Amino acid sequence: MILSCILVEDLQVAANYPTNCCEKSGLVEVKGHFSNVPDALSFLNSNTVDLIFLDVEMPGANGFELLDQIAFSPKVILTTSKTEYAYNAFQYNVSDYLMKPFTYQRFLEALQKIQPSKETISTNSASDHIYIKTDGKLIRLNNESILFIESMGDYVKFVTVDNKKYITHNTIKNLEEKVSKQHFLKVHRSYIVNLHKIDDMRENLLFIKGNEIPVSKANKADVFKRLNIV
Amino acid sequence: MNNLSAINSFSFNAEIDFSYLQSLYGDDYVYVQEIFATVLNEYGSLADNLEYSYSSGNLTALKAAVHKIKPVFGFVGMTAVHQECQQFENLCGTADSPEILTRDFEALKNRIFQSRQVIEEEMKKLEIFNSQSS
Numbered sequence: 001m002i003l004s005c006i007l008v009e010d011l012q013v014a015a016n017y018p019t020n021c022c023e024k025s026g027l028v029e030v031k032g033h034f035s036n037v038p039d040a041l042s043f044l045n046s047n048t049v050d051l052i053f054l055d056v057e058m059p060g061a062n063g064f065e066l067l068d069q070i071a072f073s074p075k076v077i078l079t080t081s082k083t084e085y086a087y088n089a090f091q092y093n094v095s096d097y098l099m100k101p102f103t104y105q106r107f108l109e110a111l112q113k114i115q116p117s118k119e120t121i122s123t124n125s126a127s128d129h130i131y132i133k134t135d136g137k138l139i140r141l142n143n144e145s146i147l148f149i150e151s152m153g154d155y156v157k158f159v160t161v162d163n164k165k166y167i168t169h170n171t172i173k174n175l176e177e178k179v180s181k182q183h184f185l186k187v188h189r190s191y192i193v194n195l196h197k198i199d200d201m202r203e204n205l206l207f208i209k210g211n212e213i214p215v216s217k218a219n220k221a222d223v224f225k226r227l228n229i230v
Numbered sequence: 231m232n233n234l235s236a237i238n239s240f241s242f243n244a245e246i247d248f249s250y251l252q253s254l255y256g257d258d259y260v261y262v263q264e265i266f267a268t269v270l271n272e273y274g275s276l277a278d279n280l281e282y283s284y285s286s287g288n289l290t291a292l293k294a295a296v297h298k299i300k301p302v303f304g305f306v307g308m309t310a311v312h313q314e315c316q317q318f319e320n321l322c323g324t325a326d327s328p329e330i331l332t333r334d335f336e337a338l339k340n341r342i343f344q345s346r347q348v349i350e351e352e353m354k355k356l357e358i359f360n361s362q363s364s
Contacts, residue, residue: 011301013265013269013302014301103254106255
């Protein structure tokens with residue numbers, strides 16, 4: 001399986017080299033290179049990746065600030081020339097720590113550390129869209145167009161950003177397994193929400209474009225974890 | 231990457247750790263040339279930033295600037311210069327003011343200036359070598 005990744009690195013040569021390693025390995029596809037946190041964040045607000053090669057010290061915001069702000073949890077490999085970030089790396093569940101410049105062999109070892117989580121990556125790298133059967137036809141819904149999914153007994157209702165509602169024969173339990181884990185999270189037995197669309201959260205309620213979504217006690221910890229609350 | 235068979239026919243400057251370079255890029259001299267070109271492309275701004283940070287008297291900025299240019303020397307196999315940058319970066323972490331570092335900074339600045347010349351010369355050699363090998 002090919003992993004998708006981005007590189008966040010302000011030194012051109014330090015971005016060029018891992019890009020080449022990715023191409024050479026045939027295991028990782030580089031979706032973009034960003035030389036600062038705001039640009040990377042802008043990309044990640046509307047795209048997901050399996051992996052980020054992340055420099056820490058960059059002009060303006062540092063690499064950890066990027067991780068604080070993204071709505072999903074990709075694998076992270078720090079690319080730095082300092083060893084001082086070990087504590088932060090532990091806190092942010094960083095997969096590996098590559099000292100620049102690293103050898104190709106060391107690069108492959110870092111990728112191998114991600115392999116045990118293959119199942120997770122596979123789920124996380126699910127398609128950027130789903131098809132639902134409604135009104136006798138298959139309709140494509142991009143993940144980014146879905147606000148949330150609500151249970152209606154043996155049916156579910158997809159509510160989209162343009163305020164359209166699509167009702168289809170399915171269950172929240174079944175959909176929970178099928179939708180992209182990077183975008184969606186079950187927050188209640190009757191609701192799956194798009195994590196990228198949450199406006200705010202108060203007590204046991206999420207608010208998405210004026211819609212009030214209950215969060216169950218059982219799911220609340222997961223919600224907090226995925227929202228990267230600091 | 232392109233694999234060139236004439237591995238031993240290219241002789242790097244003594245400042246460049248050939249074994250280290252090979253551990254990064256194997257025998258791909260075309261890619262080595264690309265790396266050297268990329269390094270030279272951003273070398274000026276990195277060196278200027280180092281000079282500016284020193285002139286401004288900001289130790290934190292100076293430490294960050296040397297930290298930023300340091301890996302460049304690793305990418306071109308100049309491991310000794312890489313280590314000298316690391317030592318200077320460590321000094322920045324312990325010094326009270328940039329004035330204390332004047333002698334060390336001047337030495338590092340000269341080293342960085344000379345290193346650029348080495349990289350430029352190697353770049354020219356690589357261009358010739360690769361054009362003849364293709």
